[in-house]
Amino acid sequence: MTEILNGKILAEQLQEQMRREVEDLREINIHPGLAVILVGEDAASQVYVRNKERAAQKIGIHSLVLRLPATISQAELLTEIERLNADKNFHGILVQLPLPKHINEEVILDAIDPKKDVDGFHPMNLGNLFVGKKTMVPCTPAGIMEMLKSANIELAGKNAVIIGRSNIVGKPMAHLLLAENATVTITHSKTKNLAEVASQADILVVTIGRAAFVTKDFIKEGAVVVDVGINRREDGKLIGDVDYQAVAPLCSYITPVPGGVGPMTITMLMKQTIEAAKRMEQ
Amino acid sequence: MTEILNGKILAEQLQEQMRREVEDLREINIHPGLAVILVGEDAASQVYVRNKERAAQKIGIHSLVLRLPATISQAELLTEIERLNADKNFHGILVQLPLPKHINEEVILDAIDPKKDVDGFHPMNLGNLFVGKKTMVPCTPAGIMEMLKSANIELAGKNAVIIGRSNIVGKPMAHLLLAENATVTITHSKTKNLAEVASQADILVVTIGRAAFVTKDFIKEGAVVVDVGINRREDGKLIGDVDYQAVAPLCSYITPVPGGVGPMTITMLMKQTIEAAKRMEQ
Numbered sequence: 026m027t028e029i030l031n032g033k034i035l036a037e038q039l040q041e042q043m044r045r046e047v048e049d050l051r052e053i054n055i056h057p058g059l060a061v062i063l064v065g066e067d068a069a070s071q072v073y074v075r076n077k078e079r080a081a082q083k084i085g086i087h088s089l090v091l092r093l094p095a096t097i098s099q100a101e102l103l104t105e106i107e108r109l110n111a112d113k114n115f116h117g118i119l120v121q122l123p124l125p126k127h128i129n130e131e132v133i134l135d136a137i138d139p140k141k142d143v144d145g146f147h148p149m150n151l152g153n154l155f156v157g158k159k160t161m162v163p164c165t166p167a168g169i170m171e172m173l174k175s176a177n178i179e180l181a182g183k184n185a186v187i188i189g190r191s192n193i194v195g196k197p198m199a200h201l202l203l204a205e206n207a208t209v210t211i212t213h214s215k216t217k218n219l220a221e222v223a224s225q226a227d228i229l230v231v232t233i234g235r236a237a238f239v240t241k242d243f244i245k246e247g248a249v250v251v252d253v254g255i256n257r258r259e260d261g262k263l264i265g266d267v268d269y270q271a272v273a274p275l276c277s278y279i280t281p282v283p284g285g286v287g288p289m290t291i292t293m294l295m296k297q298t299i300e301a302a303k304r305m306e307q
Numbered sequence: 308m309t310e311i312l313n314g315k316i317l318a319e320q321l322q323e324q325m326r327r328e329v330e331d332l333r334e335i336n337i338h339p340g341l342a343v344i345l346v347g348e349d350a351a352s353q354v355y356v357r358n359k360e361r362a363a364q365k366i367g368i369h370s371l372v373l374r375l376p377a378t379i380s381q382a383e384l385l386t387e388i389e390r391l392n393a394d395k396n397f398h399g400i401l402v403q404l405p406l407p408k409h410i411n412e413e414v415i416l417d418a419i420d421p422k423k424d425v426d427g428f429h430p431m432n433l434g435n436l437f438v439g440k441k442t443m444v445p446c447t448p449a450g451i452m453e454m455l456k457s458a459n460i461e462l463a464g465k466n467a468v469i470i471g472r473s474n475i476v477g478k479p480m481a482h483l484l485l486a487e488n489a490t491v492t493i494t495h496s497k498t499k500n501l502a503e504v505a506s507q508a509d510i511l512v513v514t515i516g517r518a519a520f521v522t523k524d525f526i527k528e529g530a531v532v533v534d535v536g537i538n539r540r541e542d543g544k545l546i547g548d549v550d551y552q553a554v555a556p557l558c559s560y561i562t563p564v565p566g567g568v569g570p571m572t573i574t575m576l577m578k579q580t581i582e583a584a585k586r587m588e589q
Contacts, residue, residue, distance in 0.1 A: 147434070155474065158413075182498065190485060206495070208497070215463055
């Protein structure tokens, strides 16, 4: 029997816990705040930012969306970040990506105070993750770890294979799984015999951004399959990087798309904002 | 035919190149300097520090060894580091480990200015390595990359397996090999069927600290084997983590112990000191 790792339900449960925690924090005069910087008019970014605002509101985190014109200079944007770094009302700062081409994303992300970097993208936080310190972690892999934990999936000694090596999903995922004593393999576009490598995985995390790329051949019977992809098919339907229909029957656990990893990402963003507030105010 | 990756000869060649570079830098008034902090009287540490002094001297890097008593407080040690962070004569600072037990190593390493962290241990530098920025890198994996490069060993698309997951060898090695498009597996004490996993490696890096741990069963015919271990046998002989006699005939390339990785580590330390000087002074 395949169990479906329902991220939507888990996210709702966690968000409800957080709502109560934020209520309690208010009594000791801690008011978690999240500042989101949105540059330009990118349609997808607008949707993502609106979803973050809504989640924050639901939990009771006060939020600010700073909407800046696409024509803003890098120096002006840095000034805004400096201002938010110094603003005690906000414990989390995130810059919605992508930024306009004339702005260097790396410079901008590096300018965020690591203590307020609730997206976990700052090299200082990634370095802390690397050495195994408690730190802010990129939200998607953090959400995946919550899902695995909530289903009591054993990780120690298991073969984990990650398909995709981005700085915000694949690489941090490797460190998080390693910290739980999994044996970790990172694969990517240059990997040879990818299906064969993947089919040795007890835990397979797919974050490659290609619709239904992972087929039955990639799967060991009984594997746990985590699908990070969100791809829009020509008919408008959202599908993952995994060919769900074909793969699901072989798995012990699988995340659906949508309703799997997606809702967990935003939930972890809220969790890290609350944690940042507690660290700064207590 | 097995080729031996002779780190001693390569280190000498590189050090000679560096000596000439330092000579040239002197003409434009750049004088690379390395400060080494040695706390207490640990015999092995004394040897390591002396070797670093000697290498620096040979290359023309001016060096300072700050010998501090084992009784120094953490606060006093931090003050010394602050002083060296501000001292323009020194472009590299390293603290010889281990430190006395009453001092928190993490706090000390984090206090070194990342720009002077020629050991590459600071979380900021490890984070930069993580995201793929040019940065100071832990010297042992940096030295291994130099050895592989100097032998023109292809890495892209190859299966690399690392045995051992320390912050200063195993993990940075994974990122360096990944950046060269290898498929990378990190294994450790909790890995199951370790010999079987290792025997799929085209490149096998062993850094587990157990004498002659890696036997023939771990090796795919034609593999490149890099042995980071240095263990002293009861009869006083230094041996690696690999059973060299048994394994070498199966390999395409292998590093001996001693005379393999060891001499490269100190060479990379010197290289990063020169690079730090160039970055700071130019």
